[in-house]
Amino acid sequence: MASPLSRIFVLTGAGISAESGLGTFRDRGGIWDRFDPLRLATPEAFAADPDTVLDFYNWRRRNALAAEPNPAHRALARAEARLAAAGGELFLCTQNVDDLHERGGARGVVHMHGELLRARCTQCAHTFACRDDIARTDPCPRCARIGLRPDIVWFGEMPMHLEAIDAALARADLFVAVGTSGSVYPAAGYVAQARRLGIRTCEVNLEPSDNAALFDERRYGPAGEIVPAFLAAHGLG
Structure with missing residues (x-):
């Protein structure tokens, strides 16, 4: 029998991986402050x-592989397991393209912006696990044609798994955003969607996001400290 707080929807952003050494995007000094996204993260740029786009994502893939999960990733994985054992659910939706949630122990991670460790063929749309650098001349393992790209959602492209995300949010009794800027849609709109559904909302962040005023509860500080403490307060530590 699930507890009264049995279905938690967690949305994570770059802030949860910052303590693992991976840069955020929209903060001062973040990735898009140092690199032009229009030259590196659009279908037109590719x-x-x-070559330049692939080099940029090869660099990011190597950085992600060198990073390690931090206490926030591991705390969410423990909470996921405890809720599942009690008949509940922690739906973990991330805007991040790294695999730190998985390496931290999470089992059911939904990557709405794609994954650095996967590649996609622009010719046949085949996707596959890829931990190595991608070169423009690499053939697709299925169709053997040239034209591989990272399996990433670029600016101007539709995020992934939106139907599953909407369904999970509709059945949640708590919505938690961790380390998000509150400026990238559709993810930034999930707190308003949760409020319309009567779901309690909480922001866990280093500092207030762009949409912080929409949350019922707000907790600020390093993710590695605040996330485990927040989950422990709900009996999921």
């Missing part, structure tokens, strides 16, 4: 200069 068509115009695939």
Whole structure:
């Protein structure tokens, strides 16, 4: 029999991986403050200069592989397991493209912006696990044609798994956003969607996000400290 707080929807952003050494995107000094996203993270940029785009994502993939999960990733994995054992659910939706949630022990991670450790063929749409650098001349393992790209959602493309995300949010009794900027849609709209559904909302962040005023509860500080403490307060530590 599940507890009264049995279905938690957790949305994570770059802030949860910052303590693992991976840069955030929209903060001062973040990735998009140092690199132009229009030259590196759009279908048009890839068509115009695939080598530069692939080099950028090869660098990011190597950084992600060198990083290690931090206490926030591990705490969410423990909470996921405890809720599942009690008949409940922790639905873990991430905007991050690294695999730190999985390496931290999480089992059911939904990557709405894709994954660095997967590649996609632009010719046949086949996707596959890929931990190595991608070169413009690499053939697809299925169709053998040239044209591999990271399996990442670029600007101007539709996020992944939106139907599953909407369904999970509709059945939740708590919505928690961890380390998100509150400025990237559709993810930034989930707190308003949760409020319309009558779901309690909480922001866990280093500092207030762009949409912090929409949350019922707000807790600020390093993710590695605040996330485990927040979950422990709900009996999921």
